[in-house]
Amino acid sequence: MTTRLVLEGLSKRFTGRGAVHTEALKKLDLEVRDGELLVLVGPSGCGKSTVLRLIAGLEEPSEGRVLLDGEDLVRVPPQARDVAMVFQGYALYPHLTAAENMAFPLEMRGVSKVEREQRVREAAAIVGLGDKLERLPSELSGGERQRVAMGRAIVRRPKLFLFDEPLSNLDAKLRAELRVELVQLVRRLGATALYVTHDQGEAMTMADRIAVMRGGELMQLDTPRTIYERPANAFVAGFVGTPSMNMVSVADSPRVAGLTLGVRRGATCGFRPESVRFVKDGADTANPTEGVRLEGRVVLVEPQGAETFVHVDGEGFVVRARVEGFGGPELGSRVVARVGAAELHWFDESGRRVEPLA
């Protein structure tokens, strides 16, 4: 059985006080392929959660269609959609044990008690919750609750999984662990899933494909690698990657004393911190008309262990650079840094990517 979710021209307007409409979603087209883990990422208010809620049937779209295997779901109540959702707050029933929580959707669908127990046991094994089944949510740790929520979703064997920031309530370490498990789990189940997060790092590590959203619109939909290496616009470029891409506006660059821009091919020039290379003073031999040259003072050094982030102030413009290990210039020292022309991303006035000439 294959699953295919297609969103066609999906729009959602909310009516607020005084009949003021907020457009949460503007004519979104999106396709989730069978067995794919597609991550929707974007800053808060970008409409990514709205997409999930429209698919789940928790909201009704203003326009557009939600097609699951060709069937339009818009008129189908959430109860009747073969879609499971894992919520940010887990939404576990506090008065039911882990097992009862997981059995609940089956009970609602009239699955027999024997089969329920069987399927709950399987699901518990999959999410690794074996001996905690008789506990109440309040007796479980955050990670365990998360597993119960997962279990409750998979026990139904739905066509489609929806994840609404399921890890954001956990601490950083657990989040990193669980996201790996989650990816493995989804892969193992061969599930088709739509995953919403505001954390681009999570998106990068987990996704088969990423959809970056902003202001109710889709900015780019592609593999993590393409998104990172060839961001379709300045927003995606700035949103993906930590620390984020350095962006220089061509119009501003003459006012930045320490910065020299070579050939200009757009309105904005971006380069990732790892593209910045420090050169010994005087050993700067490259053609000054190519790439970017920056002269400035090191104002901040952030050692991370495997890498160090160095902030260089070029008198009016701070550039973030990444160096391996603990190397790199010292705090307060004057440095010269360069970025090769091939490593520059150019964007036009509207922020759209300008492809390098072939």
Place this chain on the structure above:
Amino acid sequence: MDRLVTVALALVALVWVGPYLWMVATSFKSLDELVRAPAWPIPSRFRLDAYREVFSALPVWRYTLNSIVMATLIGVLQAALALPAGYALAKLEFTGKRVAFVLVMACLIIPPQVTFVPVFTMLGPLGLVNTMTALVVPFAVSAFGTFLVRQAMLSVPNELIEAARLDGAGELTIIYRVLAPLVRPTLAAMFLFSFVYHYSDYFWPLMMTTDDHIRTLPVAVALLREQGTGVRWHIVMAGNVVLTMPVLVLFIVAQRRILRAVTARALS
């Protein structure tokens, strides 16, 4: 100073507990003792005559059962009906929500003491007087209970309801199986308060009952004070003990919840 406060408080306790003790003591006395030495607190011996008389003069069990059935039905109905109403008012969006809420709140200020005359004249011709329906239905909805449940529901995260909807639960299932357990402290407090109130209620059953099969305990105990000759206080007090003890026991057992019900109103 502290000692003075303690003595004062002990006196306070006496003022409140003393009457109960006096009631119990009286119920064990004989009429003769009441006439001869009414101020002596301790009965010469523990006679159960007064209780025997109460139980033979009145179908006490029937009355008690009536009171319990009535109070339980009212409590259960109030909880059962407050849940969907509270849910709709707290969680759902629909046209007329404000109007509905204002209606509920308006009834909060209209006690049965205001409406009993017309309600009596309405129920009368329907042949409902002397039925459990007449005792229960006017109280099947508690405006205040509905308000309390709504307040409790407001603090339930929407996600939980959405999760239940996705899990395939219908709205009734959500209300009675998912939300009811969540607001159980509120429901329990509401039920207890309503039970105690209606079990003890005199006003309504007095007007709505004329038959033994439906008469409730407080009405019957008030009738024990048979006028005309001398009131036989040991019998009245025995009836009073029968009327009071279940409530006092319930109070001792469930004091916390009852307190919560009483203070909920002040704090909400």
Place this chain on the structure above:
Amino acid sequence: MSRERGPSRRVFALGLGALFASACDRPARPAGEVAFWFSYGGNNRKVLLELVSRFHREQSAVRVVPTFQGDYFEGLVKLRTGLFVGAVPTITHVVGEVVPYLARAGVLERLEGVGDAVLSDLEPALAQFGTFEGAEDEPLVALPFNRSTPIAFFNRTIFRELGLSPPTTWDELRAVASRASLVGEEARWGFECPVDWWFWTALVGQAGGRLVEDGRITLGGEPGARALELWQAMVHDDRTMRSPPGRDFNAWEASNGDFLAGRAAMIWTSTAFVRYLEENASFPVGAAPLPGDVRRAVPTGGTFFVMPKGLPAPEREAGLAFLRWMMQPQQASEWARRTGYMPVSQAGRRELEATGFFREHPNFKVAVDQLSVAQRWPWAPELFRVQREAVQPRLEAAVSERLDVRKVLAEARLVAEAG
């Protein structure tokens, strides 16, 4: 480990089911069952219930289910509630004053069916026709049972010690009360009487007045005022009379209590209490007719049996059968003997005389003899309202606060006429 679930749909359904089940549990009255509402407490209740059991032993066709409904006035409230909602008893008893009202409202069944044998044997002064002026033109709707008159009881010990005899005139009443009063440590009232409509009516009669004259509510006119003034004088000037506190029967109870405790040397109350007072007093109790002023007069009191209109014929018949039995000389005299109410059956009264009961219990004889001066009530539908709304609520204040009695009565007349 299983955990409790919250109230589910099942509980909800169950609750509703139980509600409607119990709503329907109002039992239809089975054939031959007589629902009998009564207002007697204490000893009278015991006697009544014993009579009912005897009735059950003697026959099996009719079953009487007695229900206590509180005192007369509460019982009346219940009756009217029942009449309004159509949940009436087969038989109940009501105070005499309300009979014309209920008859006029057309809610009472005719009771001739009880039989001529019973009707011709009734004590005329206590039966409907003898109790109400003008009732002769009305259908028979009320049968007497626990009827009484006001009577004076005195503490024989005190009277003997002081060499007093029961007063026969108002002046004597004041003199005796004054002699019997004690102030100080062992305070004692010479006279005590509930400031109540019934005793006031007695005084009005004695002063020569009538409540209704030529169809107009006069409340006795000048005699009515003089009646109140007598009380005022005894309470405030002589300080020999206690007006006991409490409404309706609370006051009666209080005066009984004071009498039994020796705090009152003489009281006026109902003949109905003769048995109770004799049995509970630690001193010999004497009974005396009320004194007279321009004449001797007492009202009658107590209640009549009535039957609501519109009952199914079998129930009506069953009710009549019970009434017929209760009116028989044997029951009537037993009731009288054991309570102090008047024997309503002439045969029953003769039987009491013949068996020497009156010799052994001279106090009863006083009560019965006093019937010769019993006055009739006007057959006036408004009589009950005159009593409950116009007069009764004003008497107490008039006496205790020594209001201008003419003004009070004028006001009462206004209220009574407004209807």
Place this chain on the structure above:
Amino acid sequence: MSLRPTRTFHPYAMLAPTLAVLALFCLVPLGVAFHKSFFAWDLLTEPEPVGFGNYRALLASGELGELIVRTLAYSVVVVSASLTLGLALAVALNREGRFYAFVRSAVFSAYVVSWVAVALLWLWLLDPQAGLIARVSKGLGLTPVDWLGNPRVVLFTLAGVTVWKITGYAMVIFLAGLQDVPRSVLEAAALDGAGPWQRFRYIVWPLLRPTATFVATTSLILSFQAFDIVRVMTQGGPVRSSTIFVYAIYEQVFVNMRVGRASALTVVFFVLLLGLTGLQWWLWRKSADSRVAT
């Protein structure tokens, strides 16, 4: 944010039983009472229209005015006494320990016990001859007071019994209010040299004022609804001196069989309650404002 109902009719269906019962037993009766107040009706015969006759009769006889004054007097005594006593007890009992818990429970238990039981109990305690109180005061050489027989005293006796019954209510609400007074603030004040009275006056009381307003207004409305105690203890007497509102309505309809007059009283009673509720709102908002302001 509210959820979208799965079906449009759902919220209406969920509210239907509640609104139906409330309308039937709360709103419609008000209309019926208003309508009936223009009739003379004894339940047994046909109602007759009398226009404003019922209102006029109530006013002309002075009954209405007396009734309002009596009810207010009773309420004022009940509210002020139970409030003061409740507050004092709450402050004195706001501490750990079995003894305090016991006194708290004892005082509050009276609030739970039925009015009938309390009325009967006190009727016995206050019995002028055999009652405990009469006996004790006689033993102490005091002149016995005719608690229920003296028209000047009886209303206050009833108010006293009511205070006994409901002081526990005021106490627990104040105790709950005291929980909101931060201990640290009191400790700081104690360190600053504030004595117990000053701590109460300047810290506790200002924080408790909204609670006090709440208790006062709810007990005022509660005391307006008093019936059982009157009916069981005095039946409104002697000389109507304890006839307060609800009992008067009851008496009109069930004793005097004047449904119209009872309805007129009902309408007036409702207007009074509405006024009281308005007062409650006004005081509540005022105390909330003053709390913000100070």
